[in-house]
Amino acid sequence: MEEVGRIFGDVGLGRFQLSLSRPVERGDYLSVPDEDHGYVLCQLDDLQRKSDLDLEQAGALTPADETHVHESLLGHAIIIGYRDSQGVVKIPTIPFRPGAHVFRAEETLIARVLGLTHRSNSGAYVGLLRNHNLRVELDINQLVQRHVSVLAKTGGGKSYLLGVLIEELLRHKVTCVIIDPHGEYGSLRTPAERSAAQAKFGVESQGFSHQIVEYSPDVSLNPSAKPLTFSLRHLDPRELLVFMGLTNVKTFLAPLKQIIERVGAANPDYTVADLARAAEMTEGAIADTLHERLLYVDQTKLLGPQGTSLNDLVQKGRATLVNLRGVAPDIQELVVARISSTLFDNRKKGKIPPLFLVIEEAHNFAPQQGQATCSRILKNIASEGRKFGLGLCVVTQRAARIDKSVLSQCNTQLILQVTNPLDLRAIAQSIEGLTPGMTEMIQSLPVGTALVTGGGYHTPLFCEVRPRATRHGGESVQIVGA
Ligand SMILES: Nc1ncnc2c1ncn2[C@@H]1O[C@H](COP(=O)(O)OP(=O)(O)OP(=O)(O)O)[C@@H](O)[C@H]1O
Ligand SMILES: [Mg+2]
Known part of the structure; x- marks a missing residue:
């Protein structure tokens, strides 16, 4: 020695x-x-x-x-x-x-x-202990039951690491739903080009095309996806107001209800266009606003008579990508709110399998300041999801900007390089057992090295993230010369 x-x-x-x-x-x-x-x-x-x-x-x-x-x-x-x-x-x-x-x-x-033992049935192999040939395998049951956060500055390697984690979950047939604002995760279908690093880490290229399901509200921009729609009939008027971007419930709820009742009595399979037409034919400024906002909702094509069925959206052992590329931020919030609450309700009733819900750019969906439409449901899932087998994974480049109550419920934290002092403070406050030396090290971590806390390990450890088996979809764009 x-x-x-x-x-x-x-x-x-x-x-x-x-x-x-x-x-x-x-x-x-x-x-x-x-x-x-x-x-x-x-x-x-x-x-x-x-x-x-x-x-x-x-x-x-x-x-x-x-x-x-x-x-x-x-x-x-x-x-x-x-x-x-x-x-x-x-x-x-x-x-x-x-x-x-x-x-x-x-x-x-x-x-x-x-405790770096091989957990063949329940381990997500994310990389090697820094400077050692010892595998870091996160306990999948802990991930799903106790929530996960992935934190790093922009370009720090969050999406790459999340890709590694999802590959592992798919290998173990864990059901996932991934909110993908940039449409980055479709590349999980495609095997990565083979590399020397893969040999060092014992990784083989592999695609997961059979286990990827993709939906998007905008299929013209995202042709690999199936259309994501919500059922108009299952939406109460108050929720419809949210889709319409109208927050003044007092003014608009009663007139909207009247229109829905009138149109629904004539045709139970009414569409948003039917509602817009009825509003157009109604006198007054309120009806004018309703008409204009209903036309907007109609354009988004998000609400249909049927809506995407839950059994299509969530499939056991597969990862569903909710591709929100090109979708306006307010609509993204609505989609996240609607999907998260549907998943939570149906998980409580046992109608869907236990699953892992991943939210990329989570500071936009559960912000510390201000209110996003989906904040409340995400906070509920963070505090109660574990009881019902609904694991949450939040990914963000601004640890200080995500709701503290959501962050503090994440018992597994995967931290890559973070330099912003406010973000570092938020991280230090939400993790037990982080020493001042570790906090300093987080500021200078090279791309591809993560600090892992929780995940079945009782002490924080530094991990060299393993290469991807699939292609990484979030490559930085070269501005000058290749
Ligand atoms: N473990 C790794 N091994 C090799 N390359 C990596 C690794 N992690 C990240 N990279 C590379 O670093 C770049 C940035 O990674 P990534 O897209 O994951 O960053 P990010 O934190 O998600 O950034 P953003 O906040 O902009 O979404 C990519 O080009 C990726 O290929
Ligand atoms: Mg990213």
């Missing part, structure tokens, strides 16, 4: 300082022998280079003097613990001795204490 340093100074129960004799990176795993419990797993949380050079000396330093500066490497480590005979991770109750030897941790110890 490679010795890397020795403990010095005052030693606590949760952390200690060590003088380093070998270079060790922040985040690397260390081990310290304990008389009673064998090797205890620790992690380097911070590093400092100490020297005897003061301000004046530094100013007068010549190149020849540089080699005479006395310096040493000081490390701050956190204690992760050991596994006891019952398999529980514990921290020794007596501090380590000053002077104790510190080693680079062996992979068997890391795997045992962190």
Whole structure:
């Protein structure tokens, strides 16, 4: 085993300082022998280079003097613990001795204490533990029961990682519904080009075309999708007002109800165009507004006599993409609100299988400030969905802008690089066990490295995200020369 340093100074129960004799990176795993419990797993949380050079000396330093500066490497480590005979991770109750030897941790110890075991039936393989050949497999039951968030700045690799996660869920035949505002996930059908990285991670290219179902309110722009429509008859007048973008219920509800009753009495299979025509023939300013807004709703083609059937929309073991590319933001909110509440209601009644609902760009659908049409239902799903087997996954580049109550209900967090101080603060506030060193590391994570918390692991860990088996649909666009 490679010795890397020795403990010095005052030693606590949760952390200690060590003088380093070998270079060790922040985040690397260390081990310290304990008389009673064998090797205890620790992690380097911070590093400092100490020297005897003061301000004046530094100013007068010549190149020849540089080699005479006395310096040493000081490390701050956190204690992760050991596994006891019952398999529980514990921290020794007596501090380590000053002077104790510190080693680079062996992979068997890391795997045992962190719990990096192969979960063949319930594991979502998302990547390898940073700098090690140990697979990070998230517990799928925990993902679906306890919700997930994927957080990173724009271009940080959220959609890529989410693609990895969905590939895994599809391999395990977990039913998913993905709200896809940019139409990025259709590429899950297509195998990725083979790469050297795939060999390193043990990934084979594979497409999931048989397990992808795609719907969109705009099939002319998204021809791979089937039309997504909602049943007009199953919408009460209040909900129809929301589709019409009319918030003044007091003014518009009663006149709209009258029109619906009149048109419905003559033809139970009425359309939005029928309602618009009836409004046109009614006198007055209110009817004029109703007419204009009904024409708008008619144009969206979102409301039909039948509506997309739930059994078509949600199919066991498949991923349904709700492709919202090109759809206006207010209509996107309505679609998300309607789909989320239908899924939640029918999940409560057991009419659809347990499922994983993914919301990309979630700050638009459950904002911390202001109100989106779908905020309330998403908050309900975040707080109660787990009881009914409805898992929520929110993806956002603005952790500070998404509703705090939604974020705090996510017990698995996949965090890639985040630099905005407000977003970092929101993340630090919503995650237990994040050390100051880890928070600093989040700011400089390279693309493709994620901090994983929860997911069946009791301590946060850094993971190199595995390459995709399918093509990534969110490639950055090259502006100049290829
Ligand atoms: N693990 C990875 N391995 C290799 N390339 C990656 C990885 N993660 C991301 N990338 C690349 O980085 C770029 C940005 O990734 P991605 O589209 O996932 O970002 P994003 O966080 O979803 O951005 P946005 O906020 O704009 O949606 C892509 O071109 C992608 O190919
Ligand atoms: Mg993205």
